[in-house]
Amino acid sequence: EAEVAQSPRYKITEKSQAVAFWCDPISGHATLYWYRQILGQGPELLVQFQDESVVDDSQLPKDRFSAERLKGVDSTLKIQPAELGDSAMYLCASSSQAGTDTQYFGPGTRLTVL
Amino acid sequence: DAKTTQPPSMDCAEGRAANLPCNHSTISGNEYVYWYRQIHSQGPQYIIHGLKNNETNEMASLIITEDRKSSTLILPHATLRDTAVYYCIVRGYNNAGNMLTFGGGTRLMVKP
Numbered sequence: 001e002a003e004v005a006q007s008p009r010y011k012i013t014e015k016s017q018a019v020a021f022w023c024d025p026i027s028g029h030a031t032l033y034w035y036r037q038i039l040g041q042g043p044e045l046l047v048q049f050q051d052e053s054v055v056d057d058s059q060l061p062k063d064r065f066s067a068e069r070l071k072g073v074d075s076t077l078k079i080q081p082a083e084l085g086d087s088a089m090y091l092c093a094s095s096s097q098a099g100t101d102t103q104y105f106g107p108g109t110r111l112t113v114l
Numbered sequence: 115d116a117k118t119t120q121p122p123s124m125d126c127a128e129g130r131a132a133n134l135p136c137n138h139s140t141i142s143g144n145e146y147v148y149w150y151r152q153i154h155s156q157g158p159q160y161i162i163h164g165l166k167n168n169e170t171n172e173m174a175s176l177i178i179t180e181d182r183k184s185s186t187l188i189l190p191h192a193t194l195r196d197t198a199v200y201y202c203i204v205r206g207y208n209n210a211g212n213m214l215t216f217g218g219g220t221r222l223m224v225k226p
């Protein structure tokens with residue numbers, strides 16, 4: 001069964017450092033999502049791509065976060081500089097189409113900022 | 115997005131059916147009900163979804179009331195591996211089409 005891949009699974013960094021997370025969606029899935037999940041809460045959408053284009057980044061803190069999906073396949077989410085409050089699980093999901101199809105999630109990257 | 119209300123926690127005996135309720139009284143006619151679960155430290159796992167009719171797959175059954183204001187996820191024979199947080203989501207739409215708004219979920223504990 002095809003799965004969404006994410007790396008690294010765990011990342012520990014110091015505040016003010018830069019971090020990057022990688023996501024490879026299910027093959028053929030045009031829509032890719034990045035979510036952030038703070039401990040004890042449900043995931044919250046950060047950014048959504050349709051192919052290589054950002055179609056919703058209204059909840060992305062753009063002063064420090066950036067996301068790209070240059071070839072419309074895999075994607076990178078970057079934080080620079082990291083702050084203590086960024087400690088969370090970062091989840092990637094994909095679906096074949098934006099409007100109707102089920103989102104499938106990867107295993108996530110657990111970020112700890114010291 | 116329609117908001118959902120779920121009990122924060124539930125217990126279930128291993129081998130028995132687990133019935134997880136969800137209220138979504140403000141759901142719109144074209145909004146689907148989705149269920150995901152999240153086992154500790156893993157990504158959410160899709161379980162099932164429905165619009166009006168009851169649905170069943172290899173994992174669970176979804177019962178939606180006729181007025182669509184509530185639903186129940188049924189795990190027919192719960193096992194210890196079903197211990198997880200279960201999220202009931204009414205799928206909304208942003209300008210890009212599809213978005214999921216997660217609430218607090220129900221923490222299901224399956225006990226031996």
